Amino acid sequence: MNLAANLHRSARLHPDRTALSCGDRTISYTEFLQLSQRIAGVIRASGVRPDTTIGLVSSNVPAFPVVFYGALLAGCSVVPLSPQLTARELIYFFEDSDAQMVLAHSPDADAADAAARQIGLPLLRVTGDGLPESWVRDTQPIEEAVHRSGDDTAVILYTSGTTGQPKGAMLTHDNLNTNAWTMCETILESDQHDVMIICLPLFHVFGLSCGINAAVVAGAESALVPKFDSSVVADLIGSKGATLFAGVPTMYSAMLNDPGTHELSSLRVCLSGGAALPLEVLHGFERRYGATIYEGYGLSETSPAAVFNRPSIERREGSVGLAVRGTDVRIVDSQGVGVAHGVVGEIVIRGECVMAGYFGRPEATAEAIPDGWFRSGDLGRMDEDGYLYIVDRKKQMIIRGGYNVYPRQIEEVLYEHPAIREVAVIGLEHSRLGEEIGAAVVIREGFEFSQADVQEFCRERIAGFQRPRHIWEVRELPKNAVGKILHRSIRPPVGLTVE
Structure with missing residues (x-):
């Protein structure tokens, strides 16, 4: 086929x-x-x-x-x-x-x-x-x-x-055909009357598979945007009467904070993926524009949609939804053994969405899919009804004094601060604790940065071992071509002493 x-x-x-x-x-x-x-x-x-x-x-x-x-x-x-x-x-x-x-x-x-x-x-x-x-x-x-x-x-x-x-x-x-039809029929619920705004790069799996391929299946219009700009995209949605939009969290954040007046009432379904969508951004976008965002989860290796919220199921706060059809998802420990509901472990995936392997790398393929289940490298938990909650990347987890600290949980709190527009939490090398917690923040226009104020904000909301000890302001956070924040590229300010 x-x-x-x-x-x-x-x-x-x-x-x-x-x-x-x-x-x-x-x-x-x-x-x-x-x-x-x-x-x-x-x-x-x-x-x-x-x-x-x-x-x-x-x-x-x-x-x-x-x-x-x-x-x-x-x-x-x-x-x-x-x-x-x-x-x-x-x-x-x-x-x-x-x-x-x-x-x-x-x-x-x-x-x-x-x-x-x-x-x-x-x-x-x-x-x-x-x-x-x-x-x-x-x-x-x-x-x-x-x-x-x-x-x-x-x-x-x-x-x-x-x-x-x-x-x-x-x-x-088969991977891509199944994904396109699943997106079209059960998540977007789209047909030939829809107009999808595609500003996600098509060389990325999210834009390619959930965007253009799904639109082709539906017979819908793909309105291509060569470079994302929040005002341009919002105006295009209004002028086109667009019904579908897919973006990464930084795009939703930019549109939420765009100073212009935009009419997006035509939007029927919005998709978010590529990284965790902060709840403050989700709720703020939905309040401002009246559009519903369905967050999902997947990777390049899973074509990409493995788990998604969709119109036909209940949305649960903080969850990326249920596994899509033809796909199974489990949470396992370091030995590959399934864990109980609510326990954090590695997300593993099998089914019609999982890649055939890595080109020319049989050893890497065997390591990633040792037993028919793809090892995602992501940490999550699952409730008794099968809803998945993303905790963090295994490689981004911070181990501070023997305690596991998940940056995403801290970022969710910091996004609630009225002065913070974007944030990334990283581990900083520490001689005694192994790692200390740092946070780079982008401040909203019209606000001034105060590390003491942000730390006090955290003190009221985050357990002591999880609080960022070092917080610094940056003009912008490094992002890849899709708009995903690159935690690995963030460096503390020159001269910062980690104590």
Whole structure:
């Protein structure tokens, strides 16, 4: 089953409906399919055979979905990559994935071009619509998708590489097809009348799978936003009458704190993932805009949605919901043994969403999936009804004087402080305790930072062993291309003495 069959289906059922929009450009489902068929023909004419890998470098413009589905139609696997990467970084990804060709949106292509030249890899620049800038001889569109097994790799998505080199998660056609249909039918409850705002990068699994792939299944319109700006996105929601939105917590925080007056009453379903959504942000956004946010949980290795809140189930405060269909989730201890309800342990996942493995890394695959259950590296607890509560990343847990401290729990409290707009809690090396607790905070406009005030605020709300002893102000927190706060990149101020 080729994932691209979903595009064929929607083009047949909704030929004249808008599939893609970006700025003033709109593309119907018929045109979307035809453009992708032409790109599939270009790939074949370039000598690239089915069952090989294509690199795709593009921002959120129509070129991305056109090339993505074109490569799938041609029977290839796709490695989506950020245009913000350097040539050196791209060389690693091209070589590690054994890419045979690269297609890049021309304004985003300079680093990819340089990388491809260095390693002798053919690169084709494409326009905003995904068409080649230069003519390719003997090109005939590929009208029918090349047959692929459901177990064949459709996409290789690279993990963030927080420890060691990034690894390529092999997501199959079945993985992504199941995820897209689950998102469409049970979480978004969407159809061809919906308009989804897609400002999440499409080279990231959340934007790709829960965004464009789900919209294609529904026959809905994908309104592409090349770069997130809270005012621009809010205005677009209003002008489009958009019904669906997916974002990471920092996007919701930015929209909540946007000073403009925006009308978002058309929004029916909002999705949040990629990191924990602070309750203060969730409640504030819903109060201000009247839209409901459904938070979920997943990883690149789980396609990504493994657990999600959705309209058909009760929302429980602090929970990311229940496992999606075809997926099982457990909480286990360090030995892989299941723990009781309410006990914190590692989240493990199995089912239709779990990747086939890491490309070219059988040992890493065996370590991540030793017994059919994927080890997430995340800590959580589950209640008696199966609702999952995320506690923190195992690697972000702070051990202070023998006590386990979970940064997310402290961050939730700090988000309640009226002066704090964003916060990240990290461990600081300490000679006696092993680690001490530090917090970097971004202060809201119109407020002044006072460490004494914040510490007093914490004293009333947090147990002594969990209170941050060192709090400092920063202008902004480091984030990745998706907008996720990078705790590992945060450093204490120069000269700070950890006592």
